[in-house]
Amino acid sequence: MKQLISLEVNGDRHEIAVEPDATLLEVLRDHLGLLGTKQGCDSGGCGCCTVHIGDRAVYSCMKYALSAQHQKITTIEGLGADGKLDAVQDAFVREGAVQCGYCTCGMIMTAKQLLHDDPHPDEDAIRHGIAGNLCRCTGYHKIVEAIRTAARD
Amino acid sequence: MTNMNVVGKRVLRQDAFEKVVGGKGFPVNVRLPGMLHGKLLRSPYPHARIVRMDTARAEQMPGVKAVITPADVPQIPYNPIFFMPVTSAGLVRDMLILSDTVRFAGQPVAAIAAISAAIAEQALQMIEVDYEELPAVFDPDEATRDGAPEIHAGVKNNISDTPSFAIGDIEAGFREADHIFEGTYETPRVHTCYMEPRVCVADTDTNGHITIYSSIQHLFGLRERMAYALGLSVSQVKVVQPPYIGGGFGSKLDMVYAEPLAALLSARTRRPVRIKHTRYEDFITNARHPMKVYLKTGIRKDGTFCARYARTQCDTSAYASQGPVVIMVHAHYGLMLGYRSPHLKWEGKVVLTNNIPGGAFRGYGAPQACFAVESQIDEICEELGFDPIEFRLKNTPRRGDPHPFNPEWKLDTYALDECLARGAERIGWSQRARAGSSSSTKKRGIGMAAHPLWVSGCVGFPDIYEHSGAIIKLNVDGTANLSSATMDIGSGQNTVLCQIAAEELGLADGAVLMSPGSTDTLPFDAPTHASRGTYSSGNAVKVAAAAAKKRLLEVAAVIMEANADDLEVCNGVITVKGSPARSMSVADVVKRAESPYMVIGEQGPAPTVLEEKGTIMGLSSLAPSTNPSPAVAEFVEVEVDTETGQVKVLRAVYAHDLGRVINPAAAEGQVEGGLQQGIGFALMENMLFDPESGACLTSDFLDYKMPTAVEMPRHIESIFIESNEPSGPFGAKSLAEACLIVPAPAIANAIYNATGARIRSLPITPEKILKALGKL
Ligand code: FES
Ligand code: FES
Numbered sequence: 021m022k023q024l025i026s027l028e029v030n031g032d033r034h035e036i037a038v039e040p041d042a043t044l045l046e047v048l049r050d051h052l053g054l055l056g057t058k059q060g061c062d063s064g065g066c067g068c069c070t071v072h073i074g075d076r077a078v079y080s081c082m083k084y085a086l087s088a089q090h091q092k093i094t095t096i097e098g099l100g101a102d103g104k105l106d107a108v109q110d111a112f113v114r115e116g117a118v119q120c121g122y123c124t125c126g127m128i129m130t131a132k133q134l135l136h137d138d139p140h141p142d143e144d145a146i147r148h149g150i151a152g153n154l155c156r157c158t159g160y161h162k163i164v165e166a167i168r169t170a171a172r173d
Numbered sequence: 174m175t176n177m178n179v180v181g182k183r184v185l186r187q188d189a190f191e192k193v194v195g196g197k198g199f200p201v202n203v204r205l206p207g208m209l210h211g212k213l214l215r216s217p218y219p220h221a222r223i224v225r226m227d228t229a230r231a232e233q234m235p236g237v238k239a240v241i242t243p244a245d246v247p248q249i250p251y252n253p254i255f256f257m258p259v260t261s262a263g264l265v266r267d268m269l270i271l272s273d274t275v276r277f278a279g280q281p282v283a284a285i286a287a288i289s290a291a292i293a294e295q296a297l298q299m300i301e302v303d304y305e306e307l308p309a310v311f312d313p314d315e316a317t318r319d320g321a322p323e324i325h326a327g328v329k330n331n332i333s334d335t336p337s338f339a340i341g342d343i344e345a346g347f348r349e350a351d352h353i354f355e356g357t358y359e360t361p362r363v364h365t366c367y368m369e370p371r372v373c374v375a376d377t378d379t380n381g382h383i384t385i386y387s388s389i390q391h392l393f394g395l396r397e398r399m400a401y402a403l404g405l406s407v408s409q410v411k412v413v414q415p416p417y418i419g420g421g422f423g424s425k426l427d428m429v430y431a432e433p434l435a436a437l438l439s440a441r442t443r444r445p446v447r448i449k450h451t452r453y454e455d456f457i458t459n460a461r462h463p464m465k466v467y468l469k470t471g472i473r474k475d476g477t478f479c480a481r482y483a484r485t486q487c488d489t490s491a492y493a494s495q496g497p498v499v500i501m502v503h504a505h506y507g508l509m510l511g512y513r514s515p516h517l518k519w520e521g522k523v524v525l526t527n528n529i530p531g532g533a534f535r536g537y538g539a540p541q542a543c544f545a546v547e548s549q550i551d552e553i554c555e556e557l558g559f560d561p562i563e564f565r566l567k568n569t570p571r572r573g574d575p576h577p578f579n580p581e582w583k584l585d586t587y588a589l590d591e592c593l594a595r596g597a598e599r600i601g602w603s604q605r606a607r608a609g610s611s612s613s614t615k616k617r618g619i620g621m622a623a624h625p626l627w628v629s630g631c632v633g634f635p636d637i638y639e640h641s642g643a644i645i646k647l648n649v650d651g652t653a654n655l656s657s658a659t660m661d662i663g664s665g666q667n668t669v670l671c672q673i674a675a676e677e678l679g680l681a682d683g684a685v686l687m688s689p690g691s692t693d694t695l696p697f698d699a700p701t702h703a704s705r706g707t708y709s710s711g712n713a714v715k716v717a718a719a720a721a722k723k724r725l726l727e728v729a730a731v732i733m734e735a736n737a738d739d740l741e742v743c744n745g746v747i748t749v750k751g752s753p754a755r756s757m758s759v760a761d762v763v764k765r766a767e768s769p770y771m772v773i774g775e776q777g778p779a780p781t782v783l784e785e786k787g788t789i790m791g792l793s794s795l796a797p798s799t800n801p802s803p804a805v806a807e808f809v810e811v812e813v814d815t816e817t818g819q820v821k822v823l824r825a826v827y828a829h830d831l832g833r834v835i836n837p838a839a840a841e842g843q844v845e846g847g848l849q850q851g852i853g854f855a856l857m858e859n860m861l862f863d864p865e866s867g868a869c870l871t872s873d874f875l876d877y878k879m880p881t882a883v884e885m886p887r888h889i890e891s892i893f894i895e896s897n898e899p900s901g902p903f904g905a906k907s908l909a910e911a912c913l914i915v916p917a918p919a920i921a922n923a924i925y926n927a928t929g930a931r932i933r934s935l936p937i938t939p940e941k942i943l944k945a946l947g948k949l
Contacts, residue, residue, distance in 0.1 A: 039291070055202045056195025058419075060368045061452040065874025068368060096195050109193040113185060116838035119846065120663025121192030121199075122368035122419030128193060147882040154874060156366050156420055157663045159845030160882035161889050162838075 025089050029054065030098030036085075044088050045069045045080040048095060056096035056125045060154070067153030070126035071095045077133035079152075096125040099132070108132055108170045115166035119157035127153045131167045140171055178744060179675040179682045180903045183838045186668045187686065188417050188661070198416035200388040201372045205445035208374065209238055211438050212293035213430060213448070214283040214300050216275040219527040219867030220309035220322065223273040223282060223302060231285060231299035236292035239441040240300070241284045243271040246437065251402040253427040254495050254533070255394020256700050259401045261636040265333065265493035267325055270402055270433045275304070276324055276491035277529050278867040279457040281430045286438040286446045309527040309867060313465075313488045316526045324491065324525045333489060334497040334523040338504070346480025346516025350471030354553050358545035359934040360917075361859040362463045362488075365534050366879055369419020370455055375435035376445040383436045384411045388418045390425040391700030392658050393638075396692045398428040403436060410436075414658065414689040421662035422850070423533030426702055427494070429458055453872040459532025460860055462499055463488045464541040466508070468549050471516075476559050478514040478568050483545070485521045487538075490528040497523050499531065499538040502634075507542025507914075510577040511625035512568045527867055529860075533702065535847070536914045539624065540854060544935060547622035547918035551925060555608060561621060561922075562593045562602065569625040577626065579633050582799045586896035586906070589625050589804035592828035595892050596621070599826045600808035609929025616813050617823070618927025622918035623806040629898075629907035630705030632800040639705070641713035642696025642794035645674055645685075645721045649767050651745050651760030653678060653721070654688040658698035659710040661687075664909060665839035666706040670714045672835055673707075673902050677718035678725070679742030680759065696794045704907035707835060708801070711902035713793045720791030728785045729762045763789055801898045801906045805829045807915040809886075811923040815946055818939025820856055820924060822885070827912060828892040833904035837893070844891040844912045851916025853879040856936050 022037040029052060036051050045062070048054045048071070060068030062081045069080045072094040099106040105113070108131050118124050127150060134141060134149035141149065146167050147160070155163060191198065228240040252264040259266070271281060283300050287293035308322040315321055316331040324331050347353060373387035383405070389395050392412040400407045418425065431448040439446040450458065464487050471480035485503060489496025500521045509517055554561045569589055576582035597603070605619045631637040643657045655674050661667040671685040678685070698710060722742065729747045730737035739750050747762060749755040766785050771778045810824040827844050834840050857878045861870040871877040897904035917935055925931050930945035943949040 054195075055197060055199075058196075058199075058201070058368075059370070061874050063452065063873045063875065065452075066368065096193075100194070105190075105193065112193050113189040116183070116186070116189075116842055118186060118189040118192050119665065119842055120368065120420040121188065121196045121417065122663075124192050125195060143887060147885075151881040151883045154366075154368070154879065154881065155846075156368055156422070156849070156879070157846045158842055159847070159849040159889065160885050161845040162842060164882060 023086065025086055027085065027088060027093060029093045030095060038085050040086055042085050043081050044071070044083040044085045047085040048080060054095050054097055058122055058125060060122065067130060068123055068126040070129040070153065072129060072133065075133065075136055077130045096128060107173055108135065111166040111170035111173070115162050115169055117158060117162040117166035123153060123155040127155065127163060131170065134167065135171055177676055177903065179672045180835050182682060184668060184672055184682050184836055186665050187671070188667065199369055199419055200386050200415045201369055201449065203374045203386040205374060205376055208445040208447055209286040209288060209442055210290040210293050211284055211286045211435055211446045211448040212290065212297055213281040213434065214297045215279045216282050216304070217278060218275060218304055218306055219278040220307040221275045221304040222307060224305050225303040226283065227301040228283065231296040234292065234296045234299060236288040237285060237296045238288065239286045239438050241271070241434065241437055243273045243282070246271040247402065247404045249402055249404055251398060252494060253398060254498070255391040255398065255426045256638055256702060257636050259397055263497065263636050265497065268492050270430060277527055279529065279869065284434040284438060286442055311526050311528055311862065311864065311867060313486055313524040313526055316524050324527060328525060331525040332522060333493045333525050335521065336497070336501060337520040339518040341516035343480055343482055343516050343518040347471045349473065349479040351474045352472045352557060353469065354549055355469040356549055356552065356933055358466045358468065358548060360464050360541040360544055361935055363461045363854055363858040364456055364860060364877065365422035365424040367420030367422055367424055370450045370452065371425070371429055371431060371458060372449040373432050373435050374445055374447040375439045377436055377439040379443065381440065382409050382411065384413060385432065385436065386413045386415065387432060388415070388425060390421040390660050390662055390702060392660065392692050393697050394700055395428055395432065399433055399436065402433050412692045414691055414695065416689050417661050421701065422535045423537065423702060424459055426533045426700055427459060456872040456877065457529045457869050459530045461534040462496065462531040464503065466542065466545040468545045470549060470553065472553060476564055476567050478512060479516065481509065481512065481514040481517040483508045483519045487521065487523050488526055488528060489523045489531045490526055492530050493523065493525070494530050495533055496531055503538025503542050505578060506627060507539035508546060513570060528862065529869065535850065536910045539627070539914045540917060543622065543624050543914045544918045544921065548921050548933060551922040552931065562597055565623050566590060566593065576802065584802060586832060586898045587802060587804055588830035588894045588896045589623065591894050592804055592806040592830055593623065596806045596808045596826050596828035599890055599892065600810065600824065602808065605926065608926050611927065614815050616815060616927040617810060618813065618923045618925070619808065619810050620919050620921070620923025620926050621806060621808045622915045622922060624911050624914045625804055626802050627911045628703055629708040629801050629803065629901070630797060631703050632797050638699040639709060640794060640796040641698045641710040643714040643717035644696065644792045645717045645790060647721060647725065647759070647763045647789040649760060649764045651684065651758060651763065653680060653685045655685050655714065656688050656690045656695055657710055657714060658695040659706060660701045662701050664706065664843055665836060666701065669707050669835045669839060670711060673711050673714050674718040676903065677715050678722050679744065681744050684745060696792065704909045707905050708901050708907050709797055711905060712797055713795055715902040716793035716795060717791040720793065721789060724789050724791065725759065725762060728766050728789060729757060731782050731785045732762060732765055733757055797900060799900050801832065801900060803830050803906045803908065803911055805911040805915055807919040809919045809923050811920060811927055813924055813927045813942065815928060818942035820937065822852055822920060824888040825886050826890045826892065828894065829908060829911060830894040830896050831908045832898035832901050832906035833895050834893045835903065835905055840893060840908055841891045843908050845889050847912030848889060848916055849880050849885060850913045852884065852920065854935060855917035855920040859936050
């Protein structure tokens with residue numbers, strides 16, 4: 021049986037009827053049309069679906085939407101202000117860290133949390149910080165560079 | 174080549190701006206009004222015949238709109254691969270959209286469309302299927318034995334194909350040899366792991382015309398296969414070009430069951446139908462062909478080859494599909510042509526098994542070959558005391574030689590020597606220690622591998638498409654729109670093509686934008702594969718841009734009262750050569766060309782000139798006349814922990830003669846990503862299956878391990894050698910695949926250099942290393 025839940029995503033409150041086992045990922049994409057959050061595996065293995073709940077980066081495919089009520093959810097669509105890119109988004113563009121781009125939004129959300137926790141991470145900290153996000157295109161090299169650049173600027 | 178404004182620059186990728194805010198253009202985001210969701214019922218058995226299927230309960234489930242079984246599907250045997258005409262003599266057509274015989278665990282047997290994916294999924298359980306289980310075989314050696322289960326009627330011993338070729342007299346060659354080396358080298362089944370799932374949305378109108386959106390590497394290939402398998406004509410299928418897809422690496426060069434099934438479900442329901450693979454479905458859709466290569470080499474005292482013999486067994490799995498094609502590329506461009514030998518012979522065997530289908534994967538048969546060849550060369554050099562670099566140079570083709578694949582082509586821009594020299598210098602080759610000489614438990618080693626010969630597209634291969642086309646249209650603001658059916662699968666190819674167009678047209682960086690179209694509106698383009706994008710599609714774009722420029726200057730000549738031959742265009746400004754004061758912007762010329770004949774100005778209506786009227790545009794459709802070879806060498810340093818068997822790749826230096834770098838950032842990205850896939854192939858990736866049921870045991874990223882940022886080397890260096898290929902756009906040849914062909918043997922050779930352990934089967938797991946060191 022569906023339940024009515026209330027989610028706060030990117031500052032907007034939404035009332036939605038969902039199955040109790042609906043994942044946050046499903047609700048973001050299929051109910052709210054927030055298509056920036058991607059599904060790569062649906063089993064906690066790729067990180068494409070990473071969003072923030074509060075200031076924690078989580079795999080939204082591993083989270084029931086029900087359990088995310090009463091918390092602030094931020095997706096890639098919630099980054100940046102006044103039509104401008106956020107510093108991490110901007111660094112990904114400038115450093116050539118985007119290839120096919122399918123991992124990109126999840127990677128940026130993870131990088132945001134990483135820089136929130138440690139504004140000046142060294143290379144090892146960056147690499148371990150993004151180890152839960154897979155990328156098959158870039159070899160991560162320019163992603164690490166982009167995060168370093170974002171930390172510097 | 175000097176004076177280039179856009180080519181050779183680190184131009185930012187246009188699509189990156191959209192991708193960092195959400196990437197709305199991915200096929201996975203396509204949603205149409207009234208769209209239904211499809212799901213496929215898949216067989217739990219690897220080999221079975223369906224004796225009864227009852228769909229009544231599923232059909233009655235609320236929300237279910239259509240159920241399709243083998244009885245509802247055209248029984249037209251097809252081959253799924255995109256890059257050859259589906260009716261080619263060289264292709265085996267042994268697949269059906271739905272069949273009552275199942276040949277691998279997970280093959281679809283029915284399809285359902287419902288108002289939600291969850292309902293469709295539930296309804297699958299309601300379909301009753303009685304299977305008659307048939308004996309299955311997974312090991313290619315067993316499959317070829319007498320008495321093995323027959324997978325396709327009439328294919329004796331499951332041998333689908335036995336190609337071979339020979340030059341000279343192989344026996345005489347071995348008699349000449351002072352030394353003979355032999356070995357068997359094995360490579361596993363690995364998956365491309367594109368991040369965006371296979372997904373499609375098909376929409377069929379009441380005339381039976383299908384529009385399809387799909388995550389694919391070739392628009393026209395999908396159109397052709399859909400039409401063929403559904404018994405339609407090609408104009409009844411329209412494939413819409415997505416602006417980008419989430420990776421492909423070769424996997425998306427086949428039609429998958431979901432595509433024609435979505436179309437059939439849509440025809441039934443008169444509504445758009447979306448089918449998206451789960452990651453499990455992606456894993457069992459196709460994978461790199463496992464190969465076993467026996468390689469025997471005869472060498473003279475002076476270190477030159479006198480005889481090379483190889484035998485390859487290729488597991489093409491449940492359907493012939495790519496097998497007979499991939500093994501030929503493997504033999505020519507992987508095993509044999511990269512090194513000279515007066516006598517050579519190769520024999521191949523393509524074997525059917527009940528494994529999941531083989532598919533294309535970046536490098537197409539060459540990584541399996543390169544592992545054998547480059548490992549064995551290292552063995553030879555170690556044993557006979559040759560320097561691996563000099564030894565390779567002694568036996569590889571030289572600049573100016575006729576191309577070994579087709580002597581009418583010349584290797585005029587061939588710079589393997591420079592790749593080897595510069596790579597060796599950067600890695601510190603001269604300081605390399607003797608193999609196994611380190612006494613510490615963590616041992617470092619340096620290794621290298623080359624791939625002397627590769628392709629820039631498919632010119633010269635029988636029955637493989639190779640032409641490209643482009644349309645360029647100038648706008649009144651001085652920009653241009655470029656349309657091409659080529660697919661940017663992540664490499665940045667569209668940005669590179671826009672750079673080529675801007676350079677040729679004399680526009681500024683960023684003034685050319687890519688505009689997607691469909692198979693209805695775009696000229697044909699061969700797929701994104703075979704490292705062909707920059708070279709082949711790039712050539713077509715350059716020719717279209719030249720045509721647009723010619724028209725631009727003709728119109729400018731009328732307006733500027735000059736001779737078109739006296740005009741030049743640079744950075745969006747047209748000037749009379751030698752008198753820079755006489756100039757006009759491209760935007761103003763296009764504005765005049767697009768303006769009405771009578772223009773009302775301050776003086777009242779005045780006619781403009783008739784000759785200047787019309788949209789300024791250019792188009793092209795052509796195939797390249799040749800197939801220049803890039804040359805590559807990779808050098809790596811590894812650290813092997815001899816207590817745990819763990820291998821860390823510390824540094825990689827990759828040198829590649831690509832003719833011309835159009836966009837250095839995009840080129841480096843190819844090398845770095847290729848290395849990630851290469852390290853996975855060398856050290857960790859391997860699809861595993863239950864030996865009884867054939868079920869895939871590595872069907873998510875928790876079980877199928879690929880390198881994360883932690884396993885990648887901190888230091889990756891790309892060296893690009895610009896040999897300036899005259900047949901390529903601004904001198905470019907190719908790049909994309911070779912950077913995944915060479916890492917595995919370079920790493921294996923470095924492990925040998927570190928430990929003295931030679932491992933001839935991939936992946937080189939800690940277990941294999943410890944065994945080789947006598948510790949297990
Ligand atoms: S989709 Fe959530 S981790 Fe892969
Ligand atoms: S850019 Fe393609 S998966 Fe990361």
